Amino acid sequence: MDISVVIPLLNEQESLTELYQWIVKVMRTHSYSYEILFIDDGSTDGSWNTIQTLSKEDSNVKGIQFLRNYGKSQALHAGFEAANGEVVITMDADLQDNPEEIPELYDLITKDGYDLISGWKKKRYDSVIAKNLPSKLFNAAARKTSGLKLHDFNCGLKAYKKDVVKHVDVHGEMHRYIPVLAKNAGFNKIGEKVVLHQARKYGKTKFGMNRFVNGFLDLITIWFMSRFGKRPMHFFGLIGTILFIIGFCFSLYLGIDKLFIAKKGRLIAQRPEFYIALTAMILGTQFFLAGFLGEIMLTSKRTKERYHISEKIHL
Template sequence: MDISVVVPLYNEVESLPELTAWISRVMDNNRFSYEVILVDDGSRDGSWDEICNLHAQNPHIKGVKFRRNYGKSAALNTGFEAAQGNVIITMDADLQDSPDEIPELYRRIVEEKFDLISGWKAKRYDPLTKTIPTRLFNAATRSMSGIDNLHDFNCGLKAYRQAVVKNIEVYGEMHRYIPVIAKWAGFTKIGEQIVEHRARKYGTTKFGMSRFINGFLDLLSIFFVGKFGKRPMHFFGSMGVLSFFLGLVMAIWILAEKLIHIAHNEKYRNATDQPLFYLALVAIVVGFQLFLTGFVAELVSRNAPERNSYQIEATV
């Protein structure tokens, strides 16, 4: 199979007929073998009934329904697991992504041998309250990840080589940083393509201002896991050793000062009367705790088997 199109959705019943018809038209015109995987993330507006109707009309359209709303990352991860195409295309269900972009995205993955192509909506129809924070997050992500050639990490329209989606895991709200996850997994040939951003035709956005706070926390999380996930002792242990060493130096300083005063028969303050004593004590204790944290983290696997276990109510 040439292409799998994975579409996560939540309460998008109005746009589904137009979106799937558009995708099918593009596929047929280019003679692609394909499947469209619609992942219903717990919709309550009749989206699943519409998916079942579309499946009955077109067997290329498949559906997965979550029992409740888990989030976009969960929907994408489940779609990736189900995808069988050599190239996987992801897009949003709100018609703001154009299926006409699919042939060029496919060509670049197949002919130019990219691992991942991320869309860049250079001209957007979003308000400034959304675009300005997005630009700040993109700048921070470029700086922390080292992926300097991407302008929009969170664009829903992306293309992947099959090996990429089968070897990464998207959980929590990490869908914003899939290129970073792919890079940490060893897929480094990542490109960008300017794509059309269309105004929303139906419904309203499902994301509020809280996503920007969550996005920053997710960025810190993905940076830590990507850099130290396999060697947490390098992070906690190095900080612990540094803290312990600083505390030890301060303790030695206090002891040496006391011995010098004794040697010269001079009066001296008790060690416990000096603020430096307590700083040294805290630094030694914190250093020891950080070292133990790193040791325990080395023993505990971060890949809990139930982390991406979702209750799927039905499939078609």
């Protein structure tokens, strides 16, 4: 199979049929073998009924329905696991991503040898405050911390080599930084393509200002995981060692001072240096323990499911 189109969605019933017809038109024009995977992330507006109807009319349409809303990252993870195409295309279901971009994205992966191509919505039709401003800030921060020179990390329209989606673990809300996850997994040929962006035709955006806080926290997490995710003792152990040495030096100073310098009758517990030493040594020990626990956790395989599927179609 040439292409898998993975479409996570939440309450996008009005746009699904039009999006499906647009994708099919592109696929047939270029004679691609394909599948379209709709991942219903707990919709309450009848989106799943539309997906069921489309799947009855076209066996290339497949669907996964979550029991409730788990988030875009979990929807992408489920879609990636189910995808069979040699090239995987992701796009949003709100008709703001243009399916006409698919052939060029496909060629960049298959002919030019890229592992991942990220779309760049150079001209956007989103709210400046709700989406544009946070995106600009996080894209700048992501470029700085990751070393990837991409303009739009969070664009929903991306193309992946099959190996990438099978090895990248998208969890939490890390869908914003999939190119960084791919780079950390060893896929270094990552490019960018300017793509058309269209104004939302139906419904309203699912994103609010909370993405500002969540995106910032996710960026810190991914920076830490990329630097110390496989060696937490290097981070926690270093801090613990420094704090313990500081505490030990203060303790040594207090001991020498008490025995040879300080006036008799003054208790060590009455001196501020005593509390600095005690606090530093306790914190140092705790950081050491955090490092050991992190190393132990890395040896344990994650087996807990992050989402629960209610129903599947053609899978």
